[in-house]
Amino acid sequence: MDTTLVALSLWGAAILMSQPVPGVTLLQSPAAVTLGAMLLSLWATGAYQVLARDIHLHRFIRMGGGMVGAVLVATALAYFWDPTQMLPRGVLALHTLMATGGVLGSRALARLAWEHRHTPAPPTPHPAPMTLYDVVDREPPVINTQELRNALADRTVLVTGAGGSIGSELMAQLAHLHPFRLVGVDMSEYNLYRLRHTLDAPTLPENALDLRLADVRTPETMHRIFRQTTPDVVIHTAAYKHVPMMERHPAEAFGNNTQATMQLLRLCEEHQTGQFLFVSTDKAVQPTSVLGATKRLAEWYVRAAQSPVSRSIVRFGNVFGSRGSVVPRFERCLAAGKPIPVTHPDMERYFMSATEACSLIMHTLLLDSHPVYLFRMGEPVRIQDLAEQLVRRWYPNQPTDAMIEHTGRRPGEKMTEALAMPGEATSDTAHPSILGVEGAMPYSRAELDMHIQHVEEQCRHPDASASQLRRLIMNTPSAPPSVPTRS
Incomplete structure (x- = not known):
């Protein structure tokens, strides 16, 4: 029961039963009947059964009508009870109006007070999304689109991971270059659906866009796609x-990042694909994580291949603003009023936008001077500085320390990344934003085949734990550690 209503009802009853004329005493029979009838009407109309926040217009009307009706009924009863004790009609009407208005008005005020307390403050307008050039000081790279258009005019280009952050941007840029056919492969139905609508613009000739729902880890499916589309260029971006x-x-990381790359390269060799471009990551350099180690194995395999296929690798850092990356995650926290989780105040990363990375990936199709290419990404960005800048954008009057919490490094994370492996030398290329990388291969294809076969067997082994597989994948091919085998 709402205590406010009880107090106000009694206050209204006291007004009704006040002594307006000489000789009429408090709680005499007509007044008592009238009081009881009004309180009964309040209960019957639900006034005592709901809180002030739940009193809406229809309840106010019912309450008011019920109180007026109760007074009329009570007046008739009182008249038959003792006509000599009746209040004058004017006084009775005035008291009825005051009691009804007092109770209903007080309930309305109680609801207004509740609404005032519980109505949230209008949301602060969200700042414009942070862009890469808010945190790095460099100019966007420029590529020769006409030269690329000429090179791809009569070629079929196949992109794996076509619906991902890099793959979808790559598909969009390639579509504007009008290749003979553009084939996109992705295992996510939603990614392909979204990509189809993104590329609805008339950027490609009719029947030049071919989107395939397929898992690059399934050799039979990919063999059928290669046979049906006969790609001239394969750009492999699919990865965990x-x-x-x-x-x-x-095991999943090895299957998707290493085995799928090997299978694709073999398909390129079998179907006489002219060019294979593998998109790698800076995490493959001196890896401390399974992800980095699986990409390093894939890089080694691509380089060690003995085939007529033209092979190259591009290696770059984090994609700024991609799905699951730090900036969207930080902005979601700030939008919800939660502190940003920064793993370590000294952690730093290289960043590129998807637009930058994809334009340079495409330009490497025109280069054949080096087996590996790096992109100039400027100085690495300290994640703490990035977080502080975001806090200042969202909460300019809030101390940045109050909106940042340090959670500790997560498994496999480095404090900082490098772009070149030990023993690799970099040099300029024909494009100012692309560096070529040279370095001796540490393993032959036969050594890699033996090591990778051993990892494959253990990934299929039912008794191999995640920690055992991690040690095996992280280890170099020279001395693979033993993993328990089935007896």
Whole structure:
């Protein structure tokens, strides 16, 4: 029961039963009957059964009508009870109006007070999304689109991971270059659906866009796609990319990041594909994570292949603003009023936008001077500085320390990344934003085949734990550690 209503009802009753004329005493029979009838009407109309926040217009009308009706009924009863004790009609009407108005008005005020207390403050307008150039000081790279258009005019280009952060941007840029055919492969139905609508604009000739729902880890499916589309260029972007998750699922990381790359390269060799471009990551350099180690194995395999296929690797850092990356995650926290989780105040990363990365990936199709290419990404960005800048954008009057919490490094994470492996030398290329990388291959294809076969066997082994598989994947081919085998 709402205590406010009880107090106000009694106050209204006291007004009704006040002594307006000489000789009429408090709680005499007509007044008592009238009081009882009004309180009964309040109960019957639900006034005592709901809180002030639940009193709406229809309840106010019912309450008011019930009180007026109760007074009329009570007046008739009182008249038959003792006509000599009746209040004058004017006084009775005035008291009825005061009691009804007092109770209903007080309930309305109680509801207004509740609404005032519980109505949230209008949301602060969200700042414009942070862009890469808010945190790095460099100019966007420029590529020769006409030269690329000429090179791709009579070629079929196949992109794996076509619906991902890099793959979808790559598909969009390639569509504007009008290749003979553009084939996109992705295992996510939703990614392909979204990509189809993104590329609805008339950027490609009719029947030049071919989207395929397929898993690159399934050789039979990919063989059928190669046979049906006969790609001239394969750009392999499909990969698992979240470091902590891959620490818990090393077999999946190996299957998607290493085995799928090997199978694609073999398909390129079998179907006489002219060019194979593997999109790698800076996490493959001196890896401390399963993700990095699986990408390093894939890089080694691509380089060690003995085939007529033209092979190259591009290696770059984090994609700024991609799905699951730090900036969207930080902005979601700030939008919800929660502090940003920064793993370590000294952690830093290289960043590129998807637009930058994809334009340079395409330009490497025109280069054949080096087996590996790096992109100039400027200085690495300190994640703490990035978080502080975001806090200042969202909460300019709030101390940045209050909106940042340090959670500790996650499994497999490095403090900082490098772009070149030990023993690799970099040099300029024909494009100012692309560096070529040279370095001796540490393993032959035969050594890699033996090591990878051993890892494959253990990934299929039912008794191999995630920690055992992690050690095996992280280890170099020279001395693979033993993993328990089935007796």
